[in-house]
Amino acid sequence: MSFGINCLLANDLMTARAMAAELDDLNKARREIEQGMQQEAERVLTSLKFSEDNLPFAIALYQADWHQGVIGIVAGRLKEKFHRPSIVFAKADPDDKTNDEIKGSARSIPGLHIRDLLEHIDSQHPGVIRKFGGHAMAAGLSIAANDFEQFNRLFQQYAETWLSKESLTGTILSDGELEANLMNIEFAHYLRESGPWGQLFPEPMFDDEFVILQQRIVGEKHLKLVLEKSGVAFDAIAFNIDVKQWPNAKAKNAHVAYKLDINEFRGKQSVQLMVDHIKAV
Structure with missing residues (x-):
């Protein structure tokens, strides 16, 4: 039985807290190892x-x-x-x-x-x-x-x-523009529950032009965005972005290919766009 399961099944709070602290340390060590591996991967690609x-x-x-x-x-x-x-x-x-x-x-x-x-x-x-x-x-x-x-x-x-x-060619197949009134938490849940997605049944991909309200790098190479469509603002994130091109202070609008997702933070859910491709327009 895994250490995590043992933590959940601990007989008393003191034991559970001690095991939880150990799990947290293990997770931090794992993230450090993963970060080092990522850096090594980037060096290989650069060479x-x-x-x-x-x-x-x-x-x-x-x-x-x-x-x-x-x-x-x-x-x-x-x-x-x-x-x-x-x-x-x-x-x-x-x-x-x-x-x-x-x-x-x-x-x-x-x-x-x-x-x-x-x-x-x-x-x-x-x-x-x-x-x-x-x-x-x-x-x-x-x-x-x-x-x-x-x-x-x-x-x-x-x-x-x-x-x-x-x-x-690396062509991105899109299901087209998603109407603003469908870019909500209810429809995001509907899409999530329509899976599982796979090789011959891909997750729906949408594309549209957005106004860029905010853009910044998080986690060294991920682009965090706030995009606007039809007067409504949406959080978005693009992982492993080319940091030589983004953030782009000159870009006021962008054509974005994305998946509609749900972001969960501190018990609250909100719509988030998972960006597969972004191009300044």
Whole structure:
């Protein structure tokens, strides 16, 4: 039984408080580790020299000193930044010099089922992949370090075959403009209860032009906004924003693609726009 469950089931208040304090310390330590991993991921991305002119169909990277704990984050960042299926590898056991296995974390884009692609490589080239598993958008796999170059060539080859030109454009599909009278807590609850959303049943996405009332960075790279439509103000947030472009003091209006969500703070609920894309207009 987990420590958190034990805290909830504690027999007395003093024990529960002590366990709650320990849980809080563990959570703070986890956030520090996560922040360090995020910084490492950003350094990896900065070191890459990809541009629109030399961008491959898929990205696979391996570095001997990378830590397994950061590869999923790096793969996700690569996928988000370059809109390409991405796999990042690290040593399976850095302390065992005789272990030649490396583990990869994969993230994909709409239009390419990453697990099916790995299965195809495995069936056509037995032995290159030792083991794999996952689903359409994320997967894990293990290969020998000496087989990385061969795997990378195969990954590139089949990704180019499987991906359409449309899949590489990073097109955002929108359900269109949401009327202001529907941008309320009741409709947000209705959408939330209509899930679960998935690969072939995506969460509704809306887009519209808003007046920017406020904009600021929170948490180092997240853009917090107050947007106005039809005289009504809405809180909005865009995660992992390009801080070189935002905040933009010159931008008075923006075209925003967003999901309607619910923000809960101190027991109160309010509508919040989860921004997928923002462009000054």
